[in-house]
Amino acid sequence: MTNVLASQTVLLYDRLRAAILSLDLAPGERLTERGLEASFDASRTPVRAALGRLDAEGLVQRVGRGWIVSPIDLAEIGALAELREAVEGAAVRLAVQRATDAQIAAVAALLEAAGPGDLAGDAEQGVRAGGDFHEQLARLSGNPAMVDTVRGALTRLARTRWLEVRTPAARAQAWQEHRAVLDALDARDADTAAQLLTGHIRGTNDRLLTALAADTRRLRGHGLAILPDTPPTAPR
Amino acid sequence: MTNVLASQTVLLYDRLRAAILSLDLAPGERLTERGLEASFDASRTPVRAALGRLDAEGLVQRVGRGWIVSPIDLAEIGALAELREAVEGAAVRLAVQRATDAQIAAVAALLEAAGPGDLAGDAEQGVRAGGDFHEQLARLSGNPAMVDTVRGALTRLARTRWLEVRTPAARAQAWQEHRAVLDALDARDADTAAQLLTGHIRGTNDRLLTALAADTRRLRGHGLAILPDTPPTAPR
DNA sequence: GTGTCCGATTTGGTATACCACGGCGGTGTA
DNA sequence: TACACCGCCGTGGTATACCAAATCGGACAC
Structure with a gap:
């Protein structure tokens, strides 16, 4: 809990974001708050704040009560x-x-x-x-x-x-x-x-x-979730 | 803690959002998490979650460590x-x-x-x-x-x-x-x-x-914060 | 009168305990 | 064997205690 220069929340957000963008966290992968808490050595409060920001950015999504890394769509x-x-x-x-x-x-x-x-x-x-x-x-x-x-x-x-x-x-x-x-x-x-x-x-x-x-096939083999292309013809 | 139909967070977010959009919370007004906690009868956790979402929407902003309702710019x-x-x-x-x-x-x-x-x-x-x-x-x-x-x-x-x-x-x-x-x-x-x-x-x-x-003058009289127009370099 | 310093108070940041809900598995019964 | 029920466990949601930093005020010294 040293809080060297930036807050835990910001650092955690950056690390999570980097992990998602680098595909270390695979698209479609399920995330749990307590799992992230353990992986990134922070408490749930900053984890939830980071998830909230990433949700707003579209990098993670809620699915039911849980979280996933946004699939590639x-x-x-x-x-x-x-x-x-x-x-x-x-x-x-x-x-x-x-x-x-x-x-x-x-x-x-x-x-x-x-x-x-x-x-x-x-x-x-x-x-x-x-x-x-x-x-x-x-x-x-x-x-x-x-x-x-x-x-x-x-x-x-x-x-x-x-x-x-x-x-x-x-x-x-x-x-x-x-x-x-x-x-x-x-x-x-x-x-x-x-x-x-x-x-x-x-x-x-x-x-x-x-x-x-x-x-797509090769990427799926690496565990990436790729959603099918439903062409943008039909609204809603 | 009855949790009737929707979560506290969602309800609180809706109420805060409505208060901002209806100008019940004036643009530029300073917000404190504990003040909102008291005003809206919820704990700080959902208050912070709601503020985070509103921040992403641009309806509130951080200023220093605190929060303000986004001024009208x-x-x-x-x-x-x-x-x-x-x-x-x-x-x-x-x-x-x-x-x-x-x-x-x-x-x-x-x-x-x-x-x-x-x-x-x-x-x-x-x-x-x-x-x-x-x-x-x-x-x-x-x-x-x-x-x-x-x-x-x-x-x-x-x-x-x-x-x-x-x-x-x-x-x-x-x-x-x-x-x-x-x-x-x-x-x-x-x-x-x-x-x-x-x-x-x-x-x-x-x-x-x-x-x-x-x-502008009248609105300022009502406590609204209106930021001056610093045009984007050249008018249309 | 003025300036400075120190401490109390208030703030957001964090950690954590507790809750209700939901899914999963085991067990018991038909 | 199959199905239904029940309880455990893990989940996100919430409340809250504690921390560090910043701010504001007053008191004291010059």
């Missing part, structure tokens, strides 16, 4: 991609109007620092770099609500996005497309920037779904 | 309106593609049931009817992520939206604009539907901001 992935297209597309249009050249340059510098993608790092790093880029880009809109929405969607997608950037070629493509969006933004070309960005999101999602479909 | 209102334009505009375009005639008719029936707006009810009822309409409309997209985003934005806006529908004329205008969107949707005219909807959202927001600016 192909329908949800598609829905989140559509949401991202709408929000990020609008955000980049706002950025064309509002972002200063210096702000755009800062994001470009960030992108350059990450390298052309095929040089640096692994898939996990690619996911983080991509997520950072999209969040920074959204931030240029000056609209915090949009940033939050984008970040939330990226979080819920984080467990699967690495599938799409496994190969250096895929990371290089993503990097190029990010670069093209920034160029259009820098040229204050809203239509091109928005179209490039939404096309990038859509293409990424398509490749992700393809990879997921191909890997 | 003009910048946030504008940002949420922009977010709604992006998401609802995209949603209605998806609805044009995906919603069945029967589903559209169901929403239209709901709208008709609410009446032309100037007949039925007060401002509070107008807010609820409007919120329901926008949520149902988003649901026609078949995209739950968009529905959640819209609902979240409407929730965070709920405390101020009544200002915009105080007069029967304003409610009638909103009803007409809703009706026009549905007509365009029914005609499968995506561009018109989206333009009408985003225009409606923008117009509503403009009138809301006008009303808020006019009433």
Whole structure:
């Protein structure tokens, strides 16, 4: 109970979140408060607080009286991609109007620092770099609500996005497309920037779904719960 | 400890939420866990759980170690309106593609049931009817992520939206604009539907901001905390 | 009169005991 | 053998005691 710098709750939340995102806790896995209490060496109070936050983020869910790690849901992935297209597309249009050249340059510098993608790092790093880029880009809109929405969607997608950037070629493509969006933004070309960005999101999602479909059997073999794709045609 | 039908936590959450949305708990008001425990006759555990959920919804915030009811923030209102334009505009375009005639008719029936707006009810009822309409409309997209985003934005806006529908004329205008969107949707005219909807959202927001600016002094007199509008870099 | 220091009080953070409910298994009976 | 009942055990839900930190007040010294 030393409470060194941050509260137990925050630390526990971070650790649980990391365990879920790294798939150490498998999608669909049942969680018990007392089990987590033992695994993470904390009492139930912070465990419950962390679960509550993760529930709000969509990373865990209630099932009956209990908890599970949110399964990977192909329908949800598609829905989140559509949401991202709408929000990020609008955000980049706002950025064309509002972002200063210096702000755009800062994001470009960030992108350059990450390298052309095929040089640096692994898939996990690619996911983080991509997520950072999209969040920074959204931030240029000056609209915090949009940033939050984008970040939330990226979080819920984080467990699967690495599938799409496994190969250096895929990371290089993503990097190029990010670069093209920034160029259009820098040229204050809203239509091109928005179209490039939404096309990038859509293409990424398509490749992700393809990879997921191909890997579903293998992933299930690893204990991952993958929900079938019930296409978004029917409301409710 | 009777636990009649729903858990203490859920009931407490509902009551706290209602108190905030009805302005019984004023924006900016400081909340203490032990004070709420006493006011709502529950123990701190469900109080903390409810505060956590409300925090995730943006209805309360942490300030230092404590809690406050989220102040009314003009910048946030504008940002949420922009977010709604992006998401609802995209949603209605998806609805044009995906919603069945029967589903559209169901929403239209709901709208008709609410009446032309100037007949039925007060401002509070107008807010609820409007919120329901926008949520149902988003649901026609078949995209739950968009529905959640819209609902979240409407929730965070709920405390101020009544200002915009105080007069029967304003409610009638909103009803007409809703009706026009549905007509365009029914005609499968995506561009018109989206333009009408985003225009409606923008117009509503403009009138809301006008009303808020006019009433700020009076509202502050009632103890409401209104944050100044630090515009997101450039007006529309 | 003013500034500083110290302590009491109040706060959120945490640990834990207790409760009711529900599922599972064993046992007894038909 | 099959089925029904009953009780144990594990679950999340709740209440509460205790802790550390922050704040506020007063008293004292200058």
